[in-house]
Amino acid sequence: xxxxxxxxxxxxxxxxxxxIYSQFCASCHDDGQYxxxxxxNIEDWDRFPRDRRQLLELAIAGNKAMxxxxxxxxxxxxxxxxxxxxxxxxxxxxx
Ligand code: HEC
Numbered sequence: 001x002x003x004x005x006x007x008x009x010x011x012x013x014x015x016x017x018x019x020i021y022s023q024f025c026a027s028c029h030d031d032g033q034y035x036x037x038x039x040x041n042i043e044d045w046d047r048f049p050r051d052r053r054q055l056l057e058l059a060i061a062g063n064k065a066m067x068x069x070x071x072x073x074x075x076x077x078x079x080x081x082x083x084x085x086x087x088x089x090x091x092x093x094x095x
Contacts, residue, residue, distance in 0.1 A: 017082045024072040029087050034065035042089045050092050055084050 021029075021039075028036035037044035049055060059080055062068035069075055075083065085093075 017079070017086050020072060020075065020079065021083055021086050024075075025070050025083060025087065028065065036065065037087070039087045040089050042091065045089050045092070048088075050088075052081060052084060052094075055088070056081055059084060 015023075026039075028034055029039045032038045032041075032044065037048065048058070056077060059066070060069055060077070062070075069080060070083070072079070072083075
């Protein structure tokens with residue numbers, strides 16, 4: 001018996017990491033506002049640990065102008081980890 005193909009439900013995609021970054025993080029991390037480490041800038045990131053778990057803990061706790069979770073209160077830890085990959089230098093990529 002033929003089963004008619006049903007139209008795909010329009011699923012709402014979770015906002016991309018880049019979109020969350022633009023909304024919540026770019027105002028400080030694009031140009032180093034309030035002393036924030038500039039996205040991808042190796043010298044700026046030198047004073048931070050490379051360990052992703054440590055970075056996550058720091059980001060969750062916040063420090064100075066870096067408000068807890070970077071201001072994205074609804075971001076999950078997983079989303080924060082993706083955002084962290086997005087802001088740190090690319091050369092820090094894990095093998
Ligand atoms: C109001 C400005 C501001 C916003 C918005 C902001 N940051 Fe930050 N961020 C900072 C500053 C300043 C530091 C440096 C803190 C320090 O000296 O320890 C920082 C540091 C960090 C660090 C290094 C670890 C830490 O917390 O110290 C990470 C990772 C980070 N930010 C990620 C993010 C992400 C992801 C977002 C968006 C969800 C975000 N930030 C939004 C200002 C900001």
